[in-house]
Amino acid sequence: MTARAPDLIGRNFTAAAPNTKYIGDLTACPPKAETFCYLTTVVDLASRRLAGWAIADQMRADLVTGALNDLLSP
Structure with missing residues (x-):
């Protein structure tokens, strides 16, 4: 059994200001x-807006980092 990742936001899905707290999701899209195909998204919890995303045909770490890089790009 793999170790479970810690809940760093304590199930609190609110944020006082934009760009302070984000959540992410990885979804397999049935073809x-x-x-x-796999879609990874990053959402800003204050504005509830999509902040970054990436899509790929394989579920790899670079799919997640691609969504985070999209978040950081101007």
């Missing part, structure tokens, strides 16, 4: 063809 019409034979392969899945």
